Amino acid sequence: MSIDQPDARGLVEIALKTFREVLLPAVPAEQRFPALMIANALSIAERELKGAAGPAEALRRLLGEEGDADTLSRRLCAAIDEGRFDGSAELRPVLWEITRARLVVSNPKYLQK
Amino acid sequence: MSMSGLINEETRPRLEAWLAEQLGATSVAVDDVSRLSGGAISENLALTLAVQGGRLDGRHAVVLRAAPPMEVSASLNKAQEFAVLRAAFAAGVAAPEPIVACEDKGLLGRAFYVMRRAEGVAAGFRVVKTDEPQRELARELGRQLGKLHYVRPSTPGLEFLPRPERGPALDAARLYREWAGEVAERDPVLAYGLRWLEVNAPPPGELVLCHRDYRTGNYLVKDGGLTAILDWEFAGWSDPMEDLGWFCARSWRFGRSDREAGGIADRADLYAGYEETAGRRVDPVRVAYWEASAYLRWAAIAIQQGCRHTSGTEPSLELALTGRMLPEIEHDLLLHLDSLEA
Numbered sequence: 374m375s376i377d378q379p380d381a382r383g384l385v386e387i388a389l390k391t392f393r394e395v396l397l398p399a400v401p402a403e404q405r406f407p408a409l410m411i412a413n414a415l416s417i418a419e420r421e422l423k424g425a426a427g428p429a430e431a432l433r434r435l436l437g438e439e440g441d442a443d444t445l446s447r448r449l450c451a452a453i454d455e456g457r458f459d460g461s462a463e464l465r466p467v468l469w470e471i472t473r474a475r476l477v478v479s480n481p482k483y484l485q486k
Numbered sequence: 487m488s489m490s491g492l493i494n495e496e497t498r499p500r501l502e503a504w505l506a507e508q509l510g511a512t513s514v515a516v517d518d519v520s521r522l523s524g525g526a527i528s529e530n531l532a533l534t535l536a537v538q539g540g541r542l543d544g545r546h547a548v549v550l551r552a553a554p555p556m557e558v559s560a561s562l563n564k565a566q567e568f569a570v571l572r573a574a575f576a577a578g579v580a581a582p583e584p585i586v587a588c589e590d591k592g593l594l595g596r597a598f599y600v601m602r603r604a605e606g607v608a609a610g611f612r613v614v615k616t617d618e619p620q621r622e623l624a625r626e627l628g629r630q631l632g633k634l635h636y637v638r639p640s641t642p643g644l645e646f647l648p649r650p651e652r653g654p655a656l657d658a659a660r661l662y663r664e665w666a667g668e669v670a671e672r673d674p675v676l677a678y679g680l681r682w683l684e685v686n687a688p689p690p691g692e693l694v695l696c697h698r699d700y701r702t703g704n705y706l707v708k709d710g711g712l713t714a715i716l717d718w719e720f721a722g723w724s725d726p727m728e729d730l731g732w733f734c735a736r737s738w739r740f741g742r743s744d745r746e747a748g749g750i751a752d753r754a755d756l757y758a759g760y761e762e763t764a765g766r767r768v769d770p771v772r773v774a775y776w777e778a779s780a781y782l783r784w785a786a787i788a789i790q791q792g793c794r795h796t797s798g799t800e801p802s803l804e805l806a807l808t809g810r811m812l813p814e815i816e817h818d819l820l821l822h823l824d825s826l827e828a
Contacts, residue, residue: 410803417810443672450670450677458678459685468675469820475813483814 382422389415420478428471435467446471492531492552492594493519500593505600508586511540528554528564528719529596532603548585552598560665560787561719564597565589569643570721571601573695579634582714604714606706610740613707614749624751626712627705627733628759635726635764637695644695647722653690654724658779659683665786667793675816679782682823688725688772696724701738702748727769730760731776736818737784774826781819788812 375381393412400408432445440448449467458464476484493501498516505514515536522530531550537543553564562570568587575581587599607613639649650657663670663680670676698720706713732738733756739749747756757768792809794800 407803410807414803414807446674447672449674450672453674453677453681456681456685459681464678465820465824468678472675472813472816472820476817479810479813483817 382419385415385419385422389419417479420481425474425477428467428474431467431470435463492529492550492596492598493533497594504588504593505535505537505586506540509537509540509542511542512538514538522549528552535600542585546585547603548600549582549603550598550600552594553596555596560661560790562721564599566646567719567721568599569646570695570718571599573637573641573644574634574697574715574718574721577633577637579630580712580715581718582716604706606708606713608703608706608716610701610703610738610749613702614740614742614745616710616750619745619751619755620710621751621755623707623710623712624747624755625759625762627700627748628756628761629763630712630715630759631697631700631729631733632760632762632764634697635694635729635766639693639723641695647695649693649723650690653687654693654728655687655690655775655779656684658724658728658783659687662779662782662786665790667789669789673812673816675820676782676785676812679778679785679816679819679823683775683779683782686775686778688775691725693723694726695721696726696729697721698724698728698732700729700733701735702733702740702750703738725772725776726764726766727772728776728779730756730768730773731778732780732783734773735777735780735784736821737781737815774822777822778819778826781815781822785812785815785819788815 379387389412392415397408397412427442429442429445432442432449433439436445436448436452438445438448452458453464473484493516502514502516505516506512517534517536519531519533522532529552531552533548533550535542535546535548537546551564551567561567565587568584571581571584575583582601582604585600585602587597588594589597591597637644639647652660659680662683666673666676666680670680697715697718699717700715704717705715733748734746734753736743739745742749745751746753760768788808788811791805792812795802795805795809
């Protein structure tokens with residue numbers, strides 16, 4: 374955590390709020406697309422900075438191994454490539470869990486569709 | 487005088503003289519130049535050609551489509567794209583009429599070609615915005631695809647298009663793996679999808695000319711009717727079911743997930759139109775395979791687009807955000823694979 378406050382998350386949060394409330398309504402039509410992209414990028418960054426629960430636990434259970442999410446993800450990829458999960462019923466729910474965890478950051482609305 | 491980067495005081499007279507020569511005209515004036523939106527890869531300019539004499543005497547609304555500053559390896563170059571456009575147009579497909587191509591980069595600084603400009607709206611979110619499903623539009627898009635798929639590898643002028651080595655399905659899977667690069671080594675959903683494509687690849691069948699980006703957003707609609715099919719730079723020989731799978735992927739429904747044919751109507755409408763003209767039946771199992779392949783292809787493209795930003799070669803917020811769409815694409819892939827087992 375930064376000694377100085379607000380931290381990165383706090384700054385992004387208030388920058389996004391100000392952008393949405395003050396600037397966005399005044400943006401001319403031809404600049405609306407980049408403006409919306411800026412709001413989208415900031416909101417992804419804000420959620421990422423909040424730090425969401427990763428899929429590490431599900432990966433540990435599936436592989437029966439210890440390690441952080443990145444290490445375990447790499448091991449799972451290698452196992453999939455080798456065909457060790459061909460026809461497995463246990464893999465799909467874990468893939469969903471990984472995907473949901475990432476969507477919570479990148480686009481939570483997509484999950485409700 | 488309206489200007490764009492490509493057409494300026496220096497290049498305009500050169501372009502006009504070259505066009506006059508190519509079209510057998512006394513003179514050609516290039517007017518009303520404006521940049522068209524869309525095209526993450528190519529640069530499109532709308533312009534009017536005022537032609538005096540020759541086979542195109544008169545005023546013509548055209549599009550000048552120029553190569554990107556850096557060529558993208560996955561897509562055809564402009565001369566090849568022009569050849570594909572000619573073949574499609576000759577087959578009776580509603581492609582924009584090709585007029586003339588220029589491979590000489592000395593003229594505008596980049597290769598380009600000129601085609602007739604069609605009217606209409608392309609933007610996917612606008613095309614899908616109707617209360618009732620657009621059944622006739624979907625049917626017509628099916629008919630158009632059926633006509634395109636009559637173009638076969640024996641067609642003169644298309645010899646440059648590579649033929650699949652191990653069959654279209656496995657070749658495609660290998661290509662997506664290559665595009666995904668090291669992401670496939672740390673993203674289990676991607677790894678699983680690629681493995682699924684390899685294990686479930688259908689045996690090679692007949693090869694036809696596929697558009698390979700046939701989807702809502704890449705055709706023009708005016709008053710509810712189809713006016714032109716655009717963006718031919720990914721065309722190649724493949725399984726005819728590839729284009730149908732790509733068209734129906736959730737990624738191109740623009741919020742109308744319930745209308746499985748491109749957000750405009752049911753699959754049945756698209757398929758019926760296809761069977762009217764294609765001379766073959768739709769194979770739903772193969773279409774489903776190619777829909778899975780579509781998600782992996784789009785995922786691999788999104789990774790590449792994100793890399794164009796992240797690597798620093800082309801800083802762009804749009805490319806950066808495309809890179810972050812990967813979880814959405816993988817969500818759609820999982821949904822599709824689940825549906826195949828249901």
